[in-house]
Amino acid sequence: MRDGMDERRKRQQQNGEKQNQKRKVGEARNQNREKQNLQKRSMADQKSQRQDKKGNSPKLPKTDATRAADACPYAKKCGGCDYQGMPYEQQLKEKQAFVQKNVGQFCKVHPIIGMDEPYHYRNKVHAVFDIDRKRGGNGKRRTNADRSRQAGSAARGGIISGVYKAGTHEVVNIDACQIEDELSDAIIRDIRGLLHSFKIKTYDEDTGYGLLRHVLVRRGFHSGEVMVVLVLGSPILPSKNNFVKALRKLHPEITTIIVNVNDKKTSMVLGEKETVIYGKGYIEDTLCGCTFRISPKSFYQVNPVQTEALYGKAIEYAGLTGKERIVDAYCGIGTIGIIAASGAKEVISVELNRDAVRDAVTNAKRNRIENIQFYNADAGKFMVEMAEYGRIEETRGNARTKGDGKRNGADVDVVFMDPPRAGSDEAFLSSVVKLSPKRVVYVSCNPETLSRDLKYLTKHGYEAVECQPVDMFPWTKHCECVALLQYKLKQA
């Protein structure tokens, strides 16, 4: 699944849609309208707050998703939005056709759930900082390329912030983005404006001089909590307390500020070391009625409105009765398993990222969920152990041999799997087949790898029943899906 922002290039294809597609897409979007109105209101609030404070707001396309959208002023240089200039209805058709092409051969594909207001949905915003080289930063001469990349206005001291131009390490200066949370963009612009007076230099990737590399802002959609992560090339932020004070004066909405140190020559944004310089070091947000802790590094879906639609569908597909033993694989900070736990007997969750597991354990406690356990492991290896040795059973002293004599693995009724873009692996899938849970609910951010994995599972005893695409990443070609598989030899 994951955040489409970082990986979006190759363009998508053809349109194999039926005439009534438009109507169906419209119906699916209506279902989602109520939730999105909430977002609309919150966006309007942010906007008026920002305009009150600054008296002006950056020019962005009007929010009329049915006509061809005006091109974003940064489109050519940024290259982040694959579907720039394409009406939203058409974007949904493209995605529907892509999912149909990849998954349609296995099962029915429902009309995609789109957004009513497909703007400013990203609740995680990242900006890289640099210097406008025409002003003599690093002593380099300004080229035409330098000139053309300046779309936003550089702050005092020639400081710019934004995204890397596609395929380069050239920073495109961005004031506001049509898919990013507007408050987060305003915070980033204001940090840009503060740096000069605090004598904070931006980091130079070539020489390793300077301090500020990136800023990451995450915002809780329901809670309104805001986290700012300052990624520095070395650990000391001069006048730290005054900087915090100045930033919070501009944005009292900020609830926590963290310094992350990344002193490596790397394309990774965040380094290992972190110091909390204001607040509690994380934010919380609610999703499907549960509360989740989000740390700087943990994965959390970037589109809160659509995530609720996606997870709601995943839970529905699981068909829980209260008696099930569930595996939640690739569980991140525990979201799906925690939401499902109250409807099941027990949940076993597995995740590779240690920080995410730590958050997951806290999240379970925070929601008073006791029938869930988390394992920090590779999901494939973990499932092999479960399938081969019933390791989970053994550790509790009640290892079982199945009556059918085929295997000694643990009993599992439902597997939720939500792997990264690369999809799952054979170790995992073959173990699912061995454990033969009645239902597999596959959440995927990549219809191509979903198709590959469905091929494996349908060859080995499973039947794909249905698939629901959800548009989590408007303006990009990325599309999320949730698919239900049922074990053919057992009745669900």
Ligand code: SAH
């Ligand atoms: N289900 C979660 C997270 C999905 S993102 C949610 O909806 O929020 C995919 C997750 O898979 C990430 O948290 C990533 O750290 C994890 N992951 C990637 N490779 C893995 C592996 N081999 N084994 C276990 N987890 C893995």
